[in-house]
Amino acid sequence: MKRTTNSLGAVAKLSGGVIPLLLLAVVFPVLVLAVIGLISVFRDDLWLVLAASVLCSAVLVFGVYLLQRYKTAQRNAADAQQALDDEQAVSDYDVAPSAEWGEFDKQAFQAIKQQIPVLLEHDPAWGSLRDHGWHLCFQVAEHYHKDKQAGELAFTAPEFLLMLEEVSRRYRHFLLNHVPFAEKLKISTLKYGYQNKEKLETAKQVYSVYRVFRAMTPAGLLAEARSQIFGRIFDQVNDEVQLQLKRVFLQEVISVAIDLYSGRFSATAAELPTSEQYKQDEQDKAEVLEPLRVAVVGQVSAGKSSLINAFVGSLVAETSVLPTTDKATIHRCEVEGVDIIHLVDLPGLDGNAENEVQLLRHVVNSDILLWVVKANQPARQRDIQFKEKLDAFYQQPENRSRKRPNTILLLNQVDRLKPQGEWNPPYDYQHPNSEKAKTIKAAIDFNCQQLTPDDCLPISVKEGQEPYNLEQLADSLLAGFEEGVNTQLNRRRLEHKKLDAADQLKRLYQLGKVTFNTNWDKLR
Numbered sequence: 001m002k003r004t005t006n007s008l009g010a011v012a013k014l015s016g017g018v019i020p021l022l023l024l025a026v027v028f029p030v031l032v033l034a035v036i037g038l039i040s041v042f043r044d045d046l047w048l049v050l051a052a053s054v055l056c057s058a059v060l061v062f063g064v065y066l067l068q069r070y071k072t073a074q075r076n077a078a079d080a081q082q083a084l085d086d087e088q089a090v091s092d093y094d095v096a097p098s099a100e101w102g103e104f105d106k107q108a109f110q111a112i113k114q115q116i117p118v119l120l121e122h123d124p125a126w127g128s129l130r131d132h133g134w135h136l137c138f139q140v141a142e143h144y145h146k147d148k149q150a151g152e153l154a155f156t157a158p159e160f161l162l163m164l165e166e167v168s169r170r171y172r173h174f175l176l177n178h179v180p181f182a183e184k185l186k187i188s189t190l191k192y193g194y195q196n197k198e199k200l201e202t203a204k205q206v207y208s209v210y211r212v213f214r215a216m217t218p219a220g221l222l223a224e225a226r227s228q229i230f231g232r233i234f235d236q237v238n239d240e241v242q243l244q245l246k247r248v249f250l251q252e253v254i255s256v257a258i259d260l261y262s263g264r265f266s267a268t269a270a271e272l273p274t275s276e277q278y279k280q281d282e283q284d285k286a287e288v289l290e291p292l293r294v295a296v297v298g299q300v301s302a303g304k305s306s307l308i309n310a311f312v313g314s315l316v317a318e319t320s321v322l323p324t325t326d327k328a329t330i331h332r333c334e335v336e337g338v339d340i341i342h343l344v345d346l347p348g349l350d351g352n353a354e355n356e357v358q359l360l361r362h363v364v365n366s367d368i369l370l371w372v373v374k375a376n377q378p379a380r381q382r383d384i385q386f387k388e389k390l391d392a393f394y395q396q397p398e399n400r401s402r403k404r405p406n407t408i409l410l411l412n413q414v415d416r417l418k419p420q421g422e423w424n425p426p427y428d429y430q431h432p433n434s435e436k437a438k439t440i441k442a443a444i445d446f447n448c449q450q451l452t453p454d455d456c457l458p459i460s461v462k463e464g465q466e467p468y469n470l471e472q473l474a475d476s477l478l479a480g481f482e483e484g485v486n487t488q489l490n491r492r493r494l495e496h497k498k499l500d501a502a503d504q505l506k507r508l509y510q511l512g513k514v515t516f517n518t519n520w521d522k523l524r
């Protein structure tokens with residue numbers, strides 16, 4: 001009653017006193033009508049009619065109520081199912097290793113990630129996440145700087161801030177995408193849920209009983225609809241989900257720490273204001289992607305130049321040869337004025353150390369590697385030696401975070417394989433049913449075992465003869481394009497870091513000069 005009076009007061013205030021007057025104008029005649037009706041029931045003996053109409057309206061109201069309850073129950077069941085599905089989605093979620101990482105980074109991520117369940121089992125409190133995060137950062141630091149003092153954190157204060165920002169940004173993205181109503185979720189709710197988990201079960205039961213009663217009034221129904229939202233959050237945030245939320249958070253911490261220690265992630269003053277700006281910069285960078293650099297290596301006379309000529313001839317692209325200062329020849333492929341691919345024709349692997357230093361430089365600065373071998377010549381010593389040099393390069397501490405370009409092994413001159421003189425492509429070399437197809441398969445198996453490439457294709461590109469399997473090569477290149485772009489981004493990020501270091505060196509040198517001059521002035 002008190003609430004009704006209050007509401008009327010509020011309505012009167014809002015409407016300037018008009019609405020209550022109008023209400024009275026309606027209520028009063030209805031009351032008068034009720035009194036007259038009652039008199040006529042007495043006078044005309046209409047008791048049966050009155051009872052029937054009261055019964056009808058009671059049945060009607062009760063029917064509507066039952067329908068509402070049925071609908072609510074169904075909605076709750078669907079919500080419970082949804083909650084289960086969502087919970088599954090959260091527990092299945094794992095932070096993916098960055099596409100730009102090298103093998104060393106991925107190994108670090110896999111190894112350090114194993115510690116998260118142990119840490120959370122030992123101490124799952126929300127308040128301990130910060131300590132766990134630090135512990136994992138130290139682990140990453142140690143992984144990258146084994147030579148330095150254990151646990152030394154080798155990042156600058158701005159980099160640390162940027163790292164916090166980056167973890168928050170990624171975690172926010174995860175929450176919004178994987179936790180329903182996350183935008184309404186308060187950390188205090190999560191914390192409360194955890195601290196009072198024993199009490200929670202009884203609390204939930206009492207709450208449900210109260211909800212049934214409340215649902216019997218129209219105002220209660222409205223409140224019920226609203227609490228569906230909060231109820232879901234309440235149910236949603238059970239122990240298991242909370243644990244998963246923490247697990248994902250710590251995985252993000254490791255992921256960002258790896259980016260930081262591998263040198264991809266550096267904070268310059270300009271990067272600090274917002275990470276949105278940082279994102280924008282990343283997008284801008286993607287627009288000015290350099291053409292994909294595809295290096296072609298192999299022994300002398302393997303058919304590198306023939307391959308490039310045949311391939312370039314088969315493209316819709318406009319091609320031209322770029323002037324270079326070394327022995328490499330760069331074929332530029334352009335489509336509608338956009339530089340798409342640079343095919344780099346390299347001198348042959350000839351065992352000459354000086355030559356191989358140049359070759360190595362070209363290969364580690366390419367995004368995809370085409371390795372051409374001669375099918376009818378099984379001597380692989382030169383190829384294997386060069387591959388060992390490449391492996392050694394990527395194992396050096398300063399190169400561990402470099403992403404190695406994917407290698408497609410091209411088994412060339414398959415037309416010359418036994419039986420000689422026979423050449424009627426195409427051949428189903430994956431399921432060989434002829435002598436030629438069998439020798440092709442044997443040659444593929446042998447060379448793959450020797451050079452362990454990512455992909456392998458038999459080809460034939462003799463001048464004056466229809467080239468064989470070039471469409472498959474185009475498909476393979478297209479399939480590896482995205483990975484190639486990631487390799488390029490990795491390379492350019494690491495180069496960018498080097499430029500930074502060079503700039504700092506220059507500054508240091510300038511400072512050194514000033515210092516020395518000053519000292520000399522003093523000495524004089």
Ligand SMILES: Nc1nc2c(ncn2[C@@H]2O[C@H](COP(=O)(O)OP(=O)(O)O)[C@@H](O)[C@H]2O)c(=O)[nH]1
Pocket residue numbers: 298299300301302303304305306307348412413414415416459460461462463
């Ligand atoms: N039969 C045959 N000969 C080829 C094929 N590819 C290249 N050749 C020949 O092998 C020789 C060396 O080729 P080239 O492209 O100059 O090799 P590079 O030193 O690796 O650049 C040339 O005489 C080519 O005509 C092929 O698929 N089949």
Ligand SMILES: [Mg+2]
Pocket residue numbers: 304305306
């Ligand atoms: Mg050549």
